[in-house]
Amino acid sequence: MKAKNWLVLVVVLFTFACQQFSTSPETSLEAPSNLTLEQISLEHIQLTWSDNSSGEDGYRIDRKIGDNEWEENYKILSENATILIDSNLVYINNYSYRVSAYINDKYSDVVESSLEFFYEDVAFISGEVVETYNNFHSINLLIDLYDINWNLVERDYTVWFKIINAPEDFSINNTLFGTDDSLCVQSYNGHTSVSLNPGIIAGIVGIKVYVYNANNEEISVVKSNIFIQSGIAEDAFFQIGGINSGVNLGNGSWEVELSALLLDDQGSPIxxxxxxxxxxxxxxxxxFIQNYVYVGNENAGGHSIPGTAYTKLTYDGSHTNDTITVNLETGMGQVFESDFVLPIQFPTIDISAVPLHVDWWSIPPDPQYKSTEIRITLLDGQNNPIDNQMIVFSSSLGNPLEPTPPDTGDPYTGLTGVVDEEHGILNKEVEFFYQECPPPVPMPPGTTTCTITAQVLATSVSETITVILRRYYE
Structure with a gap:
């Protein structure tokens, strides 16, 4: 009875062992072959191989860089895979790969190959500060990365920027960070750039620019003595176009340029x-005034001055010599104000004398002093009568008298349009003494002439008239 039971046990064990180690005819675990490595870019190696197995679960990829240890199970791929692209490669070195197929925990033999991975690594950095003037003004730090042969590198790098020194609130790419930190951007084909943004005051900026090469070594350059203007205005200096600077818009209107130079607290242009x-x-x-402009825009001549904003002011010629107030507000909230006198444009003088000649027939009844009235009409280049314009007089004989009503208090000057409804008009008395005219020898009358000149103050515009003096007695 015992022997019979033992025989049955042997048969059962034999049957179990045969089931465990039998191989399905649909599966085979053969080593892959024809492993080929190719550097397909500055950051990628492509692996291809032949799949010689059937029914495998997948493929195991091991990698080794240079003399380092093998990175086992570097990549695990699915069944029937025959290609792998190894990406984001950095180190310039020999790359070795081995590929094997696996089923469960069984692995085939490996196929192995190596490739020397190479690219021209960064060796030098150059930087240039560039200011551009389009619709707005900007300051940019342009960075170029070069290889050992001073060719621009083709590979892209992470470029770091570290502030060494800078005025308060200075930032890079509008990002505030301290001198213990750095900001990074990516290069492309050897180029990258950042914007330099001013703080509340002007000053000198120093910036360290650095990258890491394939050996993790730092390559750097320091850009120092970068002058940054402030964005905060502390003072403003206004200027309006002068005499004869206006543009004739027709219908009696003129257009002049008005500018404002804005400086920070260090006296530097904002x-x-x-x-x-x-x-x-x-x-x-x-x-009328053009409202919206910006600092650094161009004037009518196509020129731009740092810290200066230009605008246009339009006025009817009848407002010449009127005083106006102009208000300026910056986008950062500073407010400035200034008063201006609207300038005369292309003035002309019409002059006459009444009477045109002064005669002494006898004294008495004629007085020793006689006068003529010089009548002035002042117009601009569009025939607008101009009030409140100072006229300067000179006379080769006689003396100008103070006007009635008095305006300047100076007999040699006068203001136009001070009498109501007499726009652009100025009347000036010039008085002569009879002895300024020669006696009537040998025959009467003794005759001389007087030249009277009227000139628009601060211009070269003037007109003259000749008055005749005649004396009929000794």
Whole structure:
């Protein structure tokens, strides 16, 4: 009875062992072959091989860089795989790969191959600060990365920027960070750039630029003595176009240029590109100003001056010599104000004398002093009568008298249009003494002439008239 039971046990064990180690005819675990390595870019190696197994679970890829240890199970691929692209490669070195197929925990023999991975690594950095003037002004730090042969590198790198010194609130790419930190951007084909943004004051900036090469060595350059303008205005200096600078718009209107130079607390021009808003707070009739401009824009001649904003002011010629108030507000909230006198444009003088000659027939009844009235009419280049314009007189004989009503208090000057409804008009008395005229010898009358000149103050515009003096007695 015992022997029979033992025989049955042997048969059962034999049957179990045969089931465990039998191989399915649909599976085979053969080593892959024809492993080929190819560097397909500056960052990629492509592996291809022949799949000689059937029914495998997948493939195991091991990798070794240089003399380092093998990275086992570097990649695990699915069944029937015959290609792998190894990406984001950095180190310039020999790359070895081995590939094997596996089923469960069984592995085939490996196929192995190596490739020397290479690219021209970064060796030098150059930097240049560039200011551009388009619609807005910007300051940029341009960076170029070169290989050992001073060719621009083709590979892209992470480029780091570290502030060494800078004025308060200075930033790179509008990002504030301290001198213990760095900001990074990516290069492309050897180029990259960042914007340099001013703080609340102007000053000198120093920036360290650095990258890491394939050996993790730092390659750097320091850009120092970068002058940055401030974005905060502390003072403004206004200027308006002068006499004869206006553009004739027709219908009696003129257009002149108005500018404002804005400086920071160090006396440096503020950051170009700052928004400026001009207004006329008194809202005068017939006078208009271009409101929205920016610092660093161009004037009518196509020129730009750092820290300066240009605008256009239009006024009717009848407002010449009127005083207006101009208000300026920056985009950062600073407000400035200035008063201006609207300048005369292309003036002309019409002059006459009444009477044109002065006669002494006898004394008495004629007085020893006689006068003539010089009548002035002042117009601009569009025939607008101009009031409140100072006229300067000179006379080769006689003396000008103070006007009635008095205006300047100086007999040799006068203001146009001070009498109501007499726009652009100035009348001036010039008095002569009879002895300024020669006696009537040998025959009467003794005759001489006097030249009277009227000139628009601060211009070269003038007109003259000749008055005849005649004396009929000794």
């Amino acid at each position: 950051y170009d590109g700052t928004a400026i808003f001009f207004t006329l707070p008194d809202n005068p009739t017939g006078i």
